[in-house]
Amino acid sequence: MSDQDADRLLTQLLPSVPFDGWTEAALATASRAAGFDEQAWRRIFPRGPLDAVLAFSDWADAAMQATLQTHDLTKMRVRDRVALGVRARLEALAPHQEAVRRSTRVLAQPGAAPDAARAVYRTVDAIWRAAGDTSTDYNFYTKRGLLAGVVVATTAYWLRDRSPDHAASWRFLERRLDEVLRVGKRLAQLKNLGDHLPLPFRRMRRT
Structure with a gap:
């Protein structure tokens, strides 16, 4: 995981957290919005x-x-x-x-x-x-x-x-x-x- 990838994913994730929480579903949606594949969050945030x-x-x-x-x-x-x-x-x-x-x-x-x-x-x-x-x-x-x-x-x-x-x-x-x-x-x-x-x-x- 690079810091840039993490920041990029966080940028897309944060607006949805108040509605969807810190969830795997929200991470998958944010991955797509950040231009990654849907499962990229698993590489960026393994846990x-x-x-x-x-x-x-x-x-x-x-x-x-x-x-x-x-x-x-x-x-x-x-x-x-x-x-x-x-x-x-x-x-x-x-x-x-x-x-x-x-x-x-x-x-x-x-x-x-x-x-x-x-x-x-x-x-x-x-x-x-x-x-x-x-x-x-x-x-x-x-x-x-x-x-x-x-x-x-x-x-x-x-x-x-x-x-x-x-x-x-x-x-x-x-x-x-x-x-x-x-x-x-x-x-x-x-x-x-x-x-x-x-x-x-x-x-x-x-x-």
Whole structure:
């Protein structure tokens, strides 16, 4: 599967998802509309709807990164860069909100959890890297774990939000970021405290 073929198929698939869902029938119809043979989707997305949903997530990540590249992030606080990344991704998805809603059902199916987790990880990793994160220690994982919760919660809120221009979602996002920043600072303080414990206690902390 080439990225170009996946994007081409997604372009034809997305308008029908609100009506037909992420289904094999919809993929077959989209294959024909994209100029492929009817079964081409099986080569492009071997696992069918699940692979299509994952490609959709990657497409949103790429759209988010393209938006961030149009901003001078060096003039922004790291927190604001992260907020912009989350918001830019959701704004890219806004024309396909029903497709996002239906994608959650695909990702909730038995066996899809590892793929769903990896997709969220790719998203938060892309946001942190775009924000200039260069951490390699435990902060690398802490930052991504905390942001994953923000992305999932904000997306769920955004799917229910009917406020003009999703203004309520952006306020929700700001509140969640403030909360995780406080948690992150506390975790860092605890780690620093642990690093100064006597050796036996440091060993206990790692068990």
